[in-house]
Amino acid sequence: MTHFPILKRIITLRLFLITVFSISLLSACTNENQSAKADYSIIPLPQQVVLQSDKEPFILDKSTKILYLENDNESYQLATFLAAYVKECVGIELQLTTKDEGENIIKFQIDDAIDKNPDYYNLSITNNHIIIQATSGAGIFYGIQTLRKSLPVENINNVSFPAVVIKDYPKFSHRGVSLDVSRHFYSADFIKKYIDVLALFNMNVFHWHLTDDQGWRIEIKKYPNLTKIGSQRSETAIDRHSEEYDGKPYGGFYTQEEIKEVVEYARQRFITVIPEIDVPGHTLAVLASYPELGCTGGPYQVGRDWGIYEDVLCAGNDSVFTFLDDVFTEVVALFPAKYIHIGGDECLKNRWMACPKCQERIKSLGIKVKKAAPVGEQLQSYFIHRVEEMINKKGRSIIGWDEILEGGIAPNATIMSWRGTDGGIYAANRDHDVIMxxxxxxYLDYYQSPDVDNEPYTFGWLTDLEKVYSFDPIPAELEKDQQKHILGGQVNVWAEYLPTSKNVEYMLLPRMAALSETLWSYPQEKDYNNFVARMYRQSLLLDKLGYENCKQAYGVQAKYDYNTEMSEIKITLSTFDNAPIYYTLDGTAPTEKSLKYSEPIIISKSSELKSLVVRNGKQDNTYSKEFSFNKATARPIELKNQPDKKYTFNGAVTLVDGQRGYKNSYRTGSWLGFLGEDMVATIKLGDQVPISSVKLNQFVNSRGGLFFAKSIKIEMSDDGKTFREVSSKTQPILNEHIKPQIFEVKETFDTVKANYIRVTLEAIDGLPSWHEKAGAMAYIMVDEIVVE
Structure with missing residues (x-):
């Protein structure tokens, strides 16, 4: 591969393009008699952009023609794509021709000697020509996408393309995006629309998650019950861990003809479709269709709930492998991809351990108990090895989630590392290819903004745009000679809480674009604000194309710092482009006549911040945050035991930050979670503060292992060393599951004066005997300590 240095002048150019070209574009008039300038500040950012400032620009207008090779279907298809994109963006209809008429023409040139990377392209623009040179049709296609993303998005008469030379190629070969269609089903037409937006951002793999407990979505002609029974569930769970259902039958599947259409549609856009057929777990839809393939024989029903089920394919039953061999025979006939994804994740071993056939298989294989690999994991390894062998015989290779490392990795498997990067490092160090x-x-089924009440309801946790953009697929711990095994990365879209295609688009965009830049450009020094500026411009195209996309990154961003000695909160507001911000602190709606933000805001009493950004004469959505002060707010606080790493977030100050935690925010930073340990918080209140009540909230989600504390105790102290108890009480002991909900705990007592207060929530001994995970440690989930 030919490499091009990232020169200082190119970095300067990038900043220039963002600050100057974007302004000119965004302020362009929509009048069709107007012209506009193309802007090369796109996503993903090309490897090298060199403006030819001494040369005249290329003017694209209705007289411009696209040259394609006569009797060459691929060349014609590429020319058709470009013509359609131009018309879509700016309303100019370009003619296609097979005659090189010299000037005002766009040409494609394929030369396999240009570069070894099949996705490489060289885009050269002068006043007479736009020429895309590439090693293959894929490179031409990516050059076309660069032209497309450089266009304005208003109907105009002509576009001026500054003279430039762009040399570009991707860093990683696997640039993937998945979509789960088992939990919720989306039409084949939407799958094509999904593929279109992958192509826009130079992604080249569509990982189609077609089967799971909640639905089988691919027609298999030899086993019609898979779609007749397995594609339909009787109803669907409402909320998380609620055991409430909507009472509505749900289903759908893709015929083989529809799948062929999708695969061909993707191929034309240089995207490989990799199907996932989950085994041996996540197979309840299979067992409902063919009960004889399970350990118990059923009866089974297609999963109504989200989560993991005990019933899996029987590892001791040879008919299971006959069934899978038949299924994969039809699958490989539909998908020409090198890989078949076989899942391999979250397979519970309970049924296997109680199944006579599985126990006989364990005995015949000579599997023994090992400290490093339990019997169940070794049996799963046998299962995966056997599936890999049958797929290898069909000329394909397998990808599996990192659980297939357990018990012994299959010889030729590629690992998709999802439980962090450790599995990927382990596999790469053993010469296996890895997708991070x-x-x-x-995982894009997580919230994009901490303001979860104004976001679509989803699985939980918080993965904002900046976090995705920060990701590096090559772990620092991986030795240089093993880095070649990192094929790339992939965003995953799981659909439990995405009932509509618009939900999917919103969760995908713009976060997918953040990964696209990492996998294509692989910038060594990432400038997030620079990226957001370019993404803001690209969002105009997404809007025009009709894609829902999250705008949170373009609005007001807030950072909170706590001065616990002064009991103050410092609020720092910003925007990616330093656009003016106006705000109020009394809860009224801000306008351009409100206070203009110029320096951090200091608050020391209850306030409701509302702010907005004004950009190009337009007001953005209002950002708001309410702060409720009490005698503990922003005071020094110490914890005897630290929260579990999953629920640490901002640490102890979370309990006195003046912000209330809501039900949907317990995974996004508003709560602290203590696993199997007491929550003991000591707060320094100051000089002899009178106190008569303490309250706090607990979030209880019994199915998730979040329980009431055993008891609560309130203590006071004058010196922070010697404490006296003023109140205590025991709390409810659950004897069955309850709906996830917030419980307020309030202790009232005769007024006392103290300098310190200590609040203790006592952990229960473990999950009760009636619980599915009896004996495991339970969480205490707690938020704001209010002292009055």
Whole structure:
């Protein structure tokens, strides 16, 4: 591969393009008699952009023609794409031609000697020509996408393309995006629309998650019950861990003809479709269709709830492998991809351990108890090895989630590392190829903004745009000679809480674009504000194309710092482009006549911040945050035991930050979670403060292991060393599951004066005997301590 240095002048150019070209574009008039300038500050950012400032620009107008090779279907298809994109963006209809008429023409040139990277392209623009040179049709396609993203998005008469040379290629070969269609089903037409937006951002793999407990979505002609029974569930769970259902039958599947259409549609856009057929777990829809393939024989029903089920394919039953061999025979006939994804994740072993056939299989294989690999994991390894062998015989290779490392990795498997990066590092160090897709950074069924009450309801946790953009697929711990095994990365879109295609689009965009830049450009020094400026411009195209996309990153961003000695909160507001911000602190709606933000805001009493950004004469959505002060707010606080790492967030100050935690925010930073340990918080109140009540909230989600504390105790002190108890009480002991909900705990007592207060929530001994995970440690989930 030919490499091009990232020169200082190119970095300067990038900043220039963002600050100057974007302004000219965004302020362009929509009048069709107007012209506009193309803007090369796109996503993903090309590897090298060199403006030819001494040369005249290329003017694209209705006289411009696109040259394609006669009798060359791919060349014609590429020319058709470009013509459609231009008309879509600016309303100019370009003619296609097979005659090189010299001037005002766009040309494609394929030369396999240009570069070894099949996705490489060289885009050269002069006053007479736009020429895209590439090693293959894929490179031409990516050059076309660069032209497309450089266009304005208003109907105009002509576009001026500054003379430029762009040399570009991707860093990683696997630039993936998944979509789960089992939990919720989306039409084949939407799948094509999904593929279109992948193509826009140079992603080249569509991972189609077609089967799971909640629905089988691919027609298999030899096993019609998979779609007749397995594609339909009787109803669907409402909320998380609620055991409430909507009472509405739900289903759908793709015929083989529809799948062929989608695969061809993707191929034309240089996107490979990798199907996922989940085994041996996540197979309840299979068992409902063919009960004889399970350990118990059923009866089974297609999953109504989200989560993991005990019933899985029987590892001791040879008919299971006959069934899978038949299924994969039809699958490989539909999908020409090198890989078949076989899942392999979250397979519970309970049924296997109680199944006579599985126990006989364990005995025949000579599987023994090992400290490093339990019997169940070794049996799963046998299962995965056997599936890999049958797929290898069909000329394909497998990808599996990182659980397939357990018990012994299959010889030729590629690992998709989702439980962090450790699995990927382990596999790469053993010469296995790896695709990095850690849940922490690349699962897009998580909230995009901490303002969860104004976001679509979803699984939980918080993965904002900046976090996705920060991800590096090559772990620092991986030795240089093993880095070649990192094929790339992938964002995953799981659909439990995405009932509509618009929900999917919103969760995908713009976060997918953040990963696209990492996988394509691989910037060594990332400038997030620079990226957001370019993404803001690209969002105008997404809007025009009809894609829902989150705008949170373009609005007011807030950062909170706590001065616990002064009991003050400092609020710092910003925007990616330093656009003016106006705000109020009394809860009234801000306008351009409100206070203009110029320096951090200091508050020391209850306030309701509302702010807005004004950009190009337009007001953005209002950002708001309410702060409720009490005698503990922003005071020094110490914890005897630290929260579990999953629920640490901002640490102890979370309990005195003046912000109330809501039900939907317990995974996004508003609550602290203590696992199996007491919550003991000591707060320094100041000089002899009178106190008569203490209250706090607990979030209880019994199915998730979030329980009431055993008891609550309030203590006071004058010196922070010797404490006296003023109140205590025991709390409810659950004997069955309850709906997830917030419970307020309030202790009232005769007024006392103290300098310190200590609040203790006593942990229960473990999950009760009636619980599915009896004996495991329970969480205490707690928020704001209010002292009055």
């Amino acid at each position: 897709t850690p849940e922490s950074h690349l």
